[in-house]
Amino acid sequence: xxxxxxxxxxxxxxxxxxxxxxxxxxxxxxxxxxxxxxxxxxxxxxxxxxxxxxxxxxxxxxxxxxxxxxxxxxxxxxxxxxxxxxxxxxxxxxxxxxxxxxxxxxxxxxxxxxxxxxxxxxxxxxxxxxxxxxxxxxxxxxxxxxxxxxxxxxxxxxxxxxxxxxxxxxxxxxxxxxxxxxxxxxxxxxxxxxxxxxxxxxxxxxxxxxxxxxxxxxxxxxxxxxxxxxxxxxxxxxxxxx
Amino acid sequence: xxxxxxxxxxxxxxxxxxxxxxxxxxxxxxxxxxxxxxxxxxxxxxxxxxxxxxxxxxxxxxxxxxxxxxxxxxxxxxxxxxxxxxxxxxxxxxxxxxxxxxxxxxxxxxxxxxxxxxxxxxxxxxxxxxxxxxxxxxxxxxxxxxxxxxxxxxxxxxxxxxxxxxxxxxxxxxxxxxxxxxxxxxxxxxxxxxxxxxxxxxxxxxxxxxxxxxxxxxxxxxxxxxxxxxxxxxxxxxxxxxxxxxxxxxxxxxxxxxxxxxxxxxxxxxxxxxxxxxx
Numbered sequence: 001x002x003x004x005x006x007x008x009x010x011x012x013x014x015x016x017x018x019x020x021x022x023x024x025x026x027x028x029x030x031x032x033x034x035x036x037x038x039x040x041x042x043x044x045x046x047x048x049x050x051x052x053x054x055x056x057x058x059x060x061x062x063x064x065x066x067x068x069x070x071x072x073x074x075x076x077x078x079x080x081x082x083x084x085x086x087x088x089x090x091x092x093x094x095x096x097x098x099x100x101x102x103x104x105x106x107x108x109x110x111x112x113x114x115x116x117x118x119x120x121x122x123x124x125x126x127x128x129x130x131x132x133x134x135x136x137x138x139x140x141x142x143x144x145x146x147x148x149x150x151x152x153x154x155x156x157x158x159x160x161x162x163x164x165x166x167x168x169x170x171x172x173x174x175x176x177x178x179x180x181x182x183x184x185x186x187x188x189x190x191x192x193x194x195x196x197x198x199x200x201x202x203x204x205x206x207x208x209x210x211x212x213x214x215x216x217x218x219x220x221x222x223x224x225x226x227x228x229x230x231x232x233x234x235x236x237x238x239x240x241x242x
Numbered sequence: 243x244x245x246x247x248x249x250x251x252x253x254x255x256x257x258x259x260x261x262x263x264x265x266x267x268x269x270x271x272x273x274x275x276x277x278x279x280x281x282x283x284x285x286x287x288x289x290x291x292x293x294x295x296x297x298x299x300x301x302x303x304x305x306x307x308x309x310x311x312x313x314x315x316x317x318x319x320x321x322x323x324x325x326x327x328x329x330x331x332x333x334x335x336x337x338x339x340x341x342x343x344x345x346x347x348x349x350x351x352x353x354x355x356x357x358x359x360x361x362x363x364x365x366x367x368x369x370x371x372x373x374x375x376x377x378x379x380x381x382x383x384x385x386x387x388x389x390x391x392x393x394x395x396x397x398x399x400x401x402x403x404x405x406x407x408x409x410x411x412x413x414x415x416x417x418x419x420x421x422x423x424x425x426x427x428x429x430x431x432x433x434x435x436x437x438x439x440x441x442x443x444x445x446x447x448x449x450x451x452x453x454x455x456x457x458x459x460x461x462x463x464x465x466x467x468x469x470x471x472x473x474x475x476x477x478x479x480x481x482x483x484x485x486x487x488x489x490x491x492x493x494x495x496x497x498x499x500x501x502x503x504x505x506x507x508x509x510x511x512x513x514x515x516x517x518x519x520x521x
Contacts, residue, residue, distance in 0.1 A: 079407050
């Protein structure tokens with residue numbers, strides 16, 4: 001299987017605390033991979049580290065056998081809900097248009113070709129009629145789809161989503177998942193950070209289990225074994241389940 | 243009309259336009275307080291520039307203002323990186339530090355026997371009537387730089403304001419973005435203090451855009467409303483001040499602006515009330 005992301009010996013400190021300890025792991029191309037772990041286990045830090053959003057102490061990351069710099073334009077990042085200001089004066093279409101900005105042409109305005117792509121992607125995520133709405137006026141699930149549309153507008157090969165299912169109902173989760181599965185079937189690679197164990201088996205093909213260190217990684221059915229989950233979530237979790 | 247009156251009006255209009263443009267982006271990036279810090283901290287720069295050069299030439303004073311403003315923003319971002327202090331604490335401390343130093347310098351040259359303070363205290367509250375044609379050329383140049391920068395960069399600045407992590411992940415530099423926005427703010431403030439004064443300059447950056455925000459969530463309309471408000475109240479304010487009311491220009495402009503903001507706020511409030519009753 002092709003490797004989409006290869007992480008070697010990644011160590012990250014966050015606010016002077018060790019957040020990720022010598023992580024080496026690969027993400028397979030064309031799969032939906034879940035990054036799972038309890039709160040504070042360094043899942044988001046892992047994403048931000050490999051995407052160069054926060055500085056890393058040491059480690060190497062490659063994307064499809066090339067460097068991050070070279071592959072950067074093909075990566076789409078969908079941020080955590082709470083990091084977004086939902087009162088910000090921006091419309092749905094404008095968020096999606098952001099996907100068309102590139103540092104190489106930072107001065108460029110939105111072209112009519114860009115506008116066409118934005119229109120198409122909004123149709124794909126079924127938000128066409130909301131294009132001029134302010135983003136705060138949408139439901140949680142719709143908001144998440146806006147950011148998915150931005151990733152599509154970027155024509156990304158690799159889509160990285162940070163906790164997309166937090167605070168949205170089951171039906172909306174399913175709607176997002178349906179789009180994500182379609183993308184996977186079209187050959188895209190999707191990485192999703194997720195903390196809720198209950199749905200992991202249905203949602204993801206592969207799983208990376210994390211708690212500051214790498215606990216386990218691989219196909220979902222191999223990783224989601226009681227001993228691994230205990231290692232990541234601790235004894236208390238198992239006791240609660242009984 | 244007299245040429246000097248024209249100079250005053252064109253000068254104020256330019257200040258209003260640039261302040262509204264730059265203010266919109268500092269507001270979107272939630273950095274309105276930085277504008278206030280910069281405007282207070284350029285006072286020592288102006289006074290020092292005067293002391294070193296011995297003349298009250300606008301471009302020299304603006305250069306001094308620019309350096310001081312730049313020092314202040316550097317100090318703020320350095321403290322933000324190196325300490326765990328909250329950013330409003332850092333901004334407030336920097337603002338008062340620089341302003342106190344400026345006031346001390348101002349009092350010092352006031353006591354000197356030579357040509358006194360050369361009207362430098364006008365910079366506290368603003369005196370637009372002091373503009374001459376060379377100042378106007380300088381203003382035109384600075385405004386051109388700001389307008390071009392905004393036209394070229396508004397999409398990047400807007401996107402940074404909304405979702406900076408996304409922009410960093412795409413390879414845009416956060417530091418470069420901050421640097422450009424800070425430089426534009428310093429330029430506008432250095433230009434605007436002649437008319438509005440260091441104490442009230444930040445209001446000219448903030449109030450037009452916050453009024454516009456109450457009316458719309460579309461960026462282009464917001465810019466349009468902010469520009470209109472900023473320009474009109476600058477013009478009206480300086481007109482009132484020139485009429486011989488003996489009130490400095492700064493307070494006149496800001497009072498006009500605030501009145502507009504209050505009227506807009508009340509109208510919006512009334513309308514939403516009427517709408518919710520109608521339902």
